[in-house]
Amino acid sequence: MRPLNSADFTNTTIVHPKFFFISGFASIPHTNYYYVFLCSVYAMTVLVNTFIMFMIYTDHCLHNPKYIPVFNLAVSDLCGSTAIIPQMIDTFLFKSHLISFEACLTNFFFVFLFINMQSFTLTVLSYDRYVAICFPLRYNEIVTNKSTLVITAVLWVFAGTANVIAVIFINRLSFCKSNVIDSYFCDPGPIHLLACNDNTPSSVINWTHPLLILWFPVLFITGTYILIAKALLKIAETSERLKAMKTCTSHLILVSVFYLPICITYAMGSTIHQNARMINMSLTTILPPLLNPIIYSLKTEEFTESIKKLYRRKKIHCR
Structure with a gap:
């Protein structure tokens, strides 16, 4: 793509391109196989997360503080996958590389909104495990449906506000160079590199964003598990200690699947x-939204019992 015309650009003029060109996987060979993989993953993600939401919504036994974050995670996973995978398939498989400036900002907003909520929900789940193990006698007093719903609502508002601010600052950038985004979606990092006016405020937001949605949650989760480990060491019986540790295993796997690749990528930098x-x-x-419900929900005893009850009801109804 040719650079944008900068003849009319001045320090007081904001120039927006009509379209951005998303280069994506153009330089990677055999990407058609990757798109088949994407379609399969997306179909499974929609199926599994919809099933999780249906089960939690219909079974009153699952209407407890533990499953409110699980339902929220399923919503975030489903919406996040929908915000990015169909767009990727349309862009690269059907060669629709052009995306309007407004659609690009919208894509960025929703992709990061749901990624933020995935991160925040994993943080809420770590807090749930912390209270359950460190304060077992006060768990039902501290972790209630009301408190969990309030925390979830606050996190949605915070995530939405943070992304609105990021979009506002990107909208104030002027683009008089290339309009080629070197990424697979409207990634703010490559977009900032295309700006030709003073993008210092926007760059600050760009660096603050990962700090809020990545490093703070990672530090919080790490802190809760340090306290959990100390509490487990105080349990005298090995069987009780292993039982308590088992309740954390699924969450630790989710945390590793979601955060480790991102942290490694950021740590390696350029x-x-x-x-x-x-x-x-x-x-x-694309993978965590598929794996989250399988690892965290379908393996829990309460959820398994809920599925068995649904199966027995359908069996009786068929008779």
Whole structure:
């Protein structure tokens, strides 16, 4: 794509391109196989997360503080996958690389809104495990439906506000250079590199955003598990200690699947090849929404019992 015309650009003029060109996986060979993989993952993600939401909504036994974050995670996973995978397939499989400036900002907003909520929900789940193990006798007093719903609502408002601010600052950037986004979606990092006016305030937001949605949650989760480990060491019986540890296993797997690839990519910075970065980040955004419900929900005893009850009801109804 040719650079934008900068003849009319001045320090007081904001120039927006009519379209951005998303380069994506153009330089990576055999990407058609990757799109087949994307379609399969998306179909399974929609199916599994919809099933999780249906079960939690219909079974009153699951209407407790533990499953409010699980329902919220399923919503975030489903909406997040819908915000990014169909757009990726349309962009690269059907060669629709052009995206309007307004649609690009909308895409950025929703992709990061649901990624933010996935991160925040994992943080809420770590708090739930912390209270359950460190304050078992006060768990029902501290973690209630009301408190969990309030925390979830506050996090949605916070995530939405943070992304609105980020969109406002991107909208104040002027683009008089290339309009090619070197990513697989409207990634704010590559977009900032295209700006030709003073993008210091927007760059600050761009660096603050990962701090809020990545490093703070990681530090919080790490802190809760340090306290959990101390509490587990005080349990005298090995069987009780293992039982308590087992309740944390699924959450730790979710945390590892979601955060480790992102942290590694950010830690490597410019040393990682751009193609490797895009594949790694795309897998980070599409695999956790599929794995989260399978790892955290379908393996829990309460959820298994709920599925068995549904099966028995349908069996009786058929008779």
